[in-house]
Amino acid sequence: MKALRVLVVEDDALNGLFLGEMLAEMGHVVCAIEATEAGAVAAAAQLGPDLMIVDAQLRDGSGVTAVEEILQTGFIPHVFVSGARVRAVRSDAVVLHKPFREVDLAQAIQRALAVAASF
Secondary structure (H helix, E strand, C coil), X not given: CCCXXXXXXXXXXXXXXXXXXXXXXXXXXXXXXECCHHHHHHHHHHHCCCEEEEECECCCCEHHHHHHHHHCXXXXXXXXXXXXXXXXXXXXXXXXXXXXXXXXXXHHXXXXXXXXXXX
């Protein structure tokens, strides 16, 4: 898999760092880590990431809502991570339940890229 520029949206700082390290070990570049819905939308517009890893439930807003807004300007592959059930609008949404391993994240990324290829 080629290196991707990844936007991480995670309101827990330790989880955000953990995801960033895991993605770097997989050969990807984390272009930003955002903790809020508004920050995620702004970063996606400014940075144009290849992939987004998004916590579905943020303290300040919703990761699902952020992705819905971001996708209005064009499709970006994304993976939702959550410790709870995720209500995504799209039926082809890729959801990874916490806790997960690197291999699980790699498989979820592959599924998200496959969804993007169908556009």
